Amino acid sequence: MSGERLLLVDDEPQLIRALRPALGAAGYEVTTAESGQAALLQMAREPTDVVILDLGLPDLDGKEVIRRIREWSDVPILVLSARDLESEKIAALDLGADDFVNKPVGVGELLARIRAALRGRERRFASHAHLKSGELEINFASREVTLEGDDVRLTPREYDLVRTLARHAGRVVTHKQLIAAVWGPEANVDAQFVRVLVGQVRTKLEADSGSPKILLTEPGIGYRLRAED
Amino acid sequence: MTSPKLKDVKGPWRYLAALGVVMAATLIAELLYRVLETTRLSMIFLAGVLVAAVWLGSGPAYVAAAAAFLIYNFYLVDPRFTLTFGSAEDVIVLAVFLIVAMLTGSLAGRVRDEARRAQDRARTTAALLEASRAFGASIGEEAVRERLATHLAEAAKGEAVIWDGSRALTHPAGVAPPADLIADVEAPADSVLTIAGGDWRARPLRAGDERLGVAAWRPLGPEAPEAEEASLMDVLVDLGAGALVRARLSEGQAEIQALARTEQLRNALLSSISHDLRTPLAAILASASSLKEFGGQFPPEVRDDLLATITEEAERLNLFVANLLDMTKLDGGALQVDSSPFSVREVIDRLTTRLTRRLGARRLVTQMGVGGLIARGDPVLLEQALSNVLENAIRFSPDGSEIAISVQGGASVRIEVTDAGPGVPEAELDLIFEKFYRAAHAAKHSQGTGLGLSIARGLTEAMGGAVNARPRADAPGLVVALRLPGEAAA
Numbered sequence: 001m002s003g004e005r006l007l008l009v010d011d012e013p014q015l016i017r018a019l020r021p022a023l024g025a026a027g028y029e030v031t032t033a034e035s036g037q038a039a040l041l042q043m044a045r046e047p048t049d050v051v052i053l054d055l056g057l058p059d060l061d062g063k064e065v066i067r068r069i070r071e072w073s074d075v076p077i078l079v080l081s082a083r084d085l086e087s088e089k090i091a092a093l094d095l096g097a098d099d100f101v102n103k104p105v106g107v108g109e110l111l112a113r114i115r116a117a118l119r120g121r122e123r124r125f126a127s128h129a130h131l132k133s134g135e136l137e138i139n140f141a142s143r144e145v146t147l148e149g150d151d152v153r154l155t156p157r158e159y160d161l162v163r164t165l166a167r168h169a170g171r172v173v174t175h176k177q178l179i180a181a182v183w184g185p186e187a188n189v190d191a192q193f194v195r196v197l198v199g200q201v202r203t204k205l206e207a208d209s210g211s212p213k214i215l216l217t218e219p220g221i222g223y224r225l226r227a228e229d
Numbered sequence: 230m231t232s233p234k235l236k237d238v239k240g241p242w243r244y245l246a247a248l249g250v251v252m253a254a255t256l257i258a259e260l261l262y263r264v265l266e267t268t269r270l271s272m273i274f275l276a277g278v279l280v281a282a283v284w285l286g287s288g289p290a291y292v293a294a295a296a297a298f299l300i301y302n303f304y305l306v307d308p309r310f311t312l313t314f315g316s317a318e319d320v321i322v323l324a325v326f327l328i329v330a331m332l333t334g335s336l337a338g339r340v341r342d343e344a345r346r347a348q349d350r351a352r353t354t355a356a357l358l359e360a361s362r363a364f365g366a367s368i369g370e371e372a373v374r375e376r377l378a379t380h381l382a383e384a385a386k387g388e389a390v391i392w393d394g395s396r397a398l399t400h401p402a403g404v405a406p407p408a409d410l411i412a413d414v415e416a417p418a419d420s421v422l423t424i425a426g427g428d429w430r431a432r433p434l435r436a437g438d439e440r441l442g443v444a445a446w447r448p449l450g451p452e453a454p455e456a457e458e459a460s461l462m463d464v465l466v467d468l469g470a471g472a473l474v475r476a477r478l479s480e481g482q483a484e485i486q487a488l489a490r491t492e493q494l495r496n497a498l499l500s501s502i503s504h505d506l507r508t509p510l511a512a513i514l515a516s517a518s519s520l521k522e523f524g525g526q527f528p529p530e531v532r533d534d535l536l537a538t539i540t541e542e543a544e545r546l547n548l549f550v551a552n553l554l555d556m557t558k559l560d561g562g563a564l565q566v567d568s569s570p571f572s573v574r575e576v577i578d579r580l581t582t583r584l585t586r587r588l589g590a591r592r593l594v595t596q597m598g599v600g601g602l603i604a605r606g607d608p609v610l611l612e613q614a615l616s617n618v619l620e621n622a623i624r625f626s627p628d629g630s631e632i633a634i635s636v637q638g639g640a641s642v643r644i645e646v647t648d649a650g651p652g653v654p655e656a657e658l659d660l661i662f663e664k665f666y667r668a669a670h671a672a673k674h675s676q677g678t679g680l681g682l683s684i685a686r687g688l689t690e691a692m693g694g695a696v697n698a699r700p701r702a703d704a705p706g707l708v709v710a711l712r713l714p715g716e717a718a719a
Contacts, residue, residue: 022519
């Protein structure tokens with residue numbers, strides 16, 4: 001999986017300088033852009049496998065960049081954003097960004113997120129009937145969920161939730177996206193319902209549902225299933 | 230009955246006018262008598278009575294009827310030039326004259342009264358319209374009260390006072406308000422009170438349960454307002470009260486908006502500070518974790534570069550934190566200022582060395598004046614003030630451009646930093662030293678908190694110096710000049 005082209009969009013030169021060597025060492029071919037326009041131009045010029053996008057760009061709003069990319073490309077987009085801007089992150093994710101990373105971020109976490117984003121793209125092209133994340137295994141064809149080899153009995157709604165998160169394993173799924181997947185896109189359902197459903201699933205999947213290890217909360221944004229092995 | 234306000238003829242003159250009309254009728258009768266040689270001219274006198282009744286009202290009409298009868302009888306009825314009261318015809322003529330005078334006079338009077346009332350109504354409507362327009366155009370309670378006083382005084386043809394609970398506003402200015410005005414604030418909203426011996430009338434200014442004060446007015450001159458005008462005053466006062474409430478509401482809204490702006494400013498400051506703290510942290514964390522994960526794989530120059538990034542960004546973070554602390558100290562007045570002679574040259578040497586890496590592809594040129602260049606103050610504070618000015622210059626100057634520092638000594642030491650940035654519009658030159666101010670075009674440079682220059686000014690002023698900015702003369706750009714008290718070279 002090396003040699004994938006990665007576009008790093010950030011207007012802070014020192015951050016690009018700091019990230020570039022590690023991304024290169026991890027086997028990515030890194031190009032950079034310091035503005036939204038430059039990023040769009042670069043994408044039009046060369047095929048890109050994953051975009052890391054800072055939301056605070058000098059020329060275009062990062063959300064606008066996502067919207068324009070999504071008009072013609074489904075390249076994985078990883079949003080880099082400050083921790084305190086939940087609404088910005090949710091808007092970016094709902095516009096089609098694949099995931100977000102809080103700034104500041106260590107390269108270890110960033111690389112893991114890049115891998116998850118790329119795998120999500122692979123899954124879109126391959127018929128992926130099976131997911132294994134630690135002791136959790138899901139067979140999408142037979143709708144079977146097992147934990148350490150034991151069957152887990154889920155209600156249809158619980159299964160829909162787990163399946164949606166598993167399809168995006170390692171990436172965040174917003175409340176809005178979960179509601180659309182579980183209750184239907186037209187459903188008028190509060191985020192509180194998602195919380196309750198997640199609580200039910202956790203009692204079945206987590207050893208300690210008070211400190212979840214598999215179904216993780218992204219406060220204010222949504223949930224994330226632990227990444228695939 | 231007859232109105233005191235006839236359009237053309239007033240008071241006793243109306244009766245004289247009535248006699249004039251009869252005289253005119255007599256003249257016409259005389260003329261016709263001579264031409265037609267007929268004495269059957271009672272109709273001419275009847276016409277005179279009619280004219281007098283329509284024009285002058287009932288009273289003069291009776292006078293005209295009597296006069297017309299007498300003249301007609303004396304002058305035309307045979308035997309001529311004698312008064313005869315014999316025939317039934319005489320009685321009929323007199324009766325007809327009197328009846329015509331009575332009917333026409335009262336009819337005409339009624340028509341005139343109607344016309345006058347319509348005029349009054351039109352005047353009232355116009356006055357109210359004018360007042361409501363004036364209230365609508367007034368901004369603030371004070372202006373509304375002034376307008377209300379003006380319109381009340383005009384409508385009352387006298388003077389007016391608006392009491393707002395603490396002070397009186399009068400029209401015309403300088404009118405002494407009645408003594409017991411304040412007591413009437415407590416009166417029910419729909420009442421009109423007569424105060425101060427019947428001269429002044431007052432009405433509370435209220436909207437709903439809210440007490441907004443009292444309006445009082447006093448007609449001056451002979452013509453007291455009639456009932457309709459009294460109700461005009463009431464409506465005016467109530468209109469004013471409504472306008473006051475509206476003004477109060479819009480003032481409240483302005484306050485809320487100001488509060489929202491403060492909140493906005495605070496949010497901008499917070500996000501600016503968090504951005505400035507986070508950016509170096511992100512670079513440090515990325516560099517350090519890169520070294521940890523891939524340190525072995527990196528060639529030595531990449532490792533050095535990452536380490537340099539960590540050092541620089543940590544320094545930048547430190548500078549930013551120091552700036553924030555200085556700002557709070559400057560605001561709180563707790564800054565310790567050393568005041569001793571020091572070499573500006575040394576400060577600038579230290580600074581240029583420290584900033585070399587920050588310059589990137591820009592050049593820094595220093596021009597030192599002759600002499601010792603000794604200033605009085607605190608070298609540490611000057612270094613910090615200057616480094617803020619230079620950081621700002623670097624931020625706005627493009628790659629490949631030149632930033633110049635020039636120093637001139639003397640009674641005061643003058644340090645000028647000239648950048649090659651876009652410059653600052655003349656109108657904003659003073660504002661750039663305000664806390665959190667960022668020029669409109671600076672928005673695209675996402676770095677910078679808008680603190681740097683204000684700290685530079687605060688520090689320089691704390692040392693008894695001054696800072697100002699001017700546009701660069703030869704090219705786009707900004708010149709920031711710091712002046713410090715000088716010290717004769719030791």
